[in-house]
Amino acid sequence: AHLDRIAAVDDRVHAFLHVDTEGALAAARVVDERRAAGEELGPLAGVPVAVKDVLTTKGVPTTVGSKILEGWRPPYDSTIVERLRAAGTVMLGKTNMDEFAMGSSTEYSAYGPTRNPWDLERIPGGSGGGSAAALAAYEAPLSIGSDTGGSIRQPGAVTGTVGAKPTYGGTSRYGLVAFSSSLDTPGPCARTVLDAALLHAVIGGHDPRDSTSIPQPVPDVVAAAKRGATGDLTGVKLGVVTEFSGDGAEPGVVAAFRDSVEALTKLGAEIVEVSCPHFQYALPAYYLIAPSECSSNLARFDGVRFGLRVGDDGNRSLEEVMSLTRDAGFGPEVKRRIMLGTYALSSGYYDAYYGQAQKVRTLITRDFTAAFEQVDALISPTTPFVAFPMGSRTSDPYQMYLADLFTIPSNLYGGPGISVPCGLSEGLPVGLQVMAPTMADDRMYRVAAALE
Numbered sequence: 047a048h049l050d051r052i053a054a055v056d057d058r059v060h061a062f063l064h065v066d067t068e069g070a071l072a073a074a075r076v077v078d079e080r081r082a083a084g085e086e087l088g089p090l091a092g093v094p095v096a097v098k099d100v101l102t103t104k105g106v107p108t109t110v111g112s113k114i115l116e117g118w119r120p121p122y123d124s125t126i127v128e129r130l131r132a133a134g135t136v137m138l139g140k141t142n143m144d145e146f147a148m149g150s151s152t153e154y155s156a157y158g159p160t161r162n163p164w165d166l167e168r169i170p171g172g173s174g175g176g177s178a179a180a181l182a183a184y185e186a187p188l189s190i191g192s193d194t195g196g197s198i199r200q201p202g203a204v205t206g207t208v209g210a211k212p213t214y215g216g217t218s219r220y221g222l223v224a225f226s227s228s229l230d231t232p233g234p235c236a237r238t239v240l241d242a243a244l245l246h247a248v249i250g251g252h253d254p255r256d257s258t259s260i261p262q263p264v265p266d267v268v269a270a271a272k273r274g275a276t277g278d279l280t281g282v283k284l285g286v287v288t289e290f291s292g293d294g295a296e297p298g299v300v301a302a303f304r305d306s307v308e309a310l311t312k313l314g315a316e317i318v319e320v321s322c323p324h325f326q327y328a329l330p331a332y333y334l335i336a337p338s339e340c341s342s343n344l345a346r347f348d349g350v351r352f353g354l355r356v357g358d359d360g361n362r363s364l365e366e367v368m369s370l371t372r373d374a375g376f377g378p379e380v381k382r383r384i385m386l387g388t389y390a391l392s393s394g395y396y397d398a399y400y401g402q403a404q405k406v407r408t409l410i411t412r413d414f415t416a417a418f419e420q421v422d423a424l425i426s427p428t429t430p431f432v433a434f435p436m437g438s439r440t441s442d443p444y445q446m447y448l449a450d451l452f453t454i455p456s457n458l459y460g461g462p463g464i465s466v467p468c469g470l471s472e473g474l475p476v477g478l479q480v481m482a483p484t485m486a487d488d489r490m491y492r493v494a495a496a497l498e
């Protein structure tokens with residue numbers, strides 16, 4: 047049924063870069079056979095799932111939305127995909143994204159944009175617009191995203207779906223094509239909080255193949271989501287981030303957020319204002335740290351090891367082929383970030399830019415630590431504005447970067463964040479973000495589930 051749905055609507059939505067019809071039907075058949083044989087099945091046996099094209103899938107094209115990896119079929123599965131298969135899920139295909147996960151609208155995909163199912167003239171968020179649009183268009187019940195600065199939560203907010211960024215290190219980065227290694231976090235996308243929790247439980251947990259993976263089990267996010275769904279938040283203390291509660295967000299977003307805060311109060315939560323004075327520096331710090339790490343990570347795309355190779359006619363030097371390949375293979379936003387990052391890391395500038403940004407990162411972490419001494423979780427709107435018209439922010443990078451104003455702090459800190467639908471503004475979905483302390487992912491699921 048999902049393959050039929052994809053066939054019916056995806057020429058308009060373009061959530062998928064690759065639909066693995068044969069692989070999906072084969073996986074579904076295996077589940078059927080195992081069920082018929084009375085074998086024990088995985089926790090999500092037979093449930094279709096769409097995977098952001100940032101995760102390697104053995105033998106199935108993985109492009110990261112870039113021309114530089116066009117035609118590349120990885121020889122191995124990422125840990126997330128391996129765990130999805132072990133749980134019995136049926137992978138439908140790979141979803142569209144901004145090139146190398148750099149963007150907030152999926153307009154920077156080298157394969158054309160994804161459209162928001164709520165209004166096809168608007169963006170579905172990014173970088174994981176494909177994973178969110180696939181849910182909103184009922185092409186998949188579950189999907190996987192990756193969140194470096196907001197790429198799971200912001201698309202969730204603008205498509206009226208749920209997106210959770212787990213604690214950094216709570217989900218494995220093995221086989222996740224690296225953008226900014228100290229921030230990249232794969233996570234679950236779904237249409238309900240409980241569905242996201244069920245998916246989170248399957249993909250999360252320690253992985254010895256990722257050196258930053260936390261050697262602890264996933265908090266019981268499923269039990270927490272079920273508890274939250276009872277609608278009782280008595281004894282839960284929530285902090286509204288002063289700096290993010292009004293200024294900088296559209297009036298319709300602020301109104302929907304305020305209504306939800308009231309709803310949370312009615313469910314028994316105690317609401318207090320919490321000031322996080324350094325959050326206002328998160329965006330500039332992020333745009334030094336993320337490009338710096340990207341400039342280093344993307345050095346591996348040299349035209350030799352995988353994907354595209356341009357100008358290799360037998361007469362050119364290795365350097366020339368490398369340069370021609372990178373020039374043809376990377377899009378403008380990726381080039382902008384590589385140049386920014388290379389500059390910020392160069393000797394003489396390192397202390398002034400990268401070093402300074404790392405200090406800001408520490409101050410933001412301190413803001414979170416102080417806040418969580420007062421409250422169980424922090425809340426804010428997920429994004430300053432609802433889904434914007436396609437093309438309206440592509441000419442000014444800063445306008446695009448602003449989409450992640452409220453989501454970036456928790457990436458710099460490493461704690462979990464979730465976006466849950468919290469109403470409409472002019473007919474378009476608004477998201478509410480819940481942020482929790484590191485490894486307290488269960489808390490955010492409880493609060494988010496109570497709002498549904």
Ligand code: GLN
Binds near residue numbers: 150173192194447
């Ligand atoms: N929009 C942000 C960026 O462009 C975040 C991207 C992400 O989370 N992958 O970097």
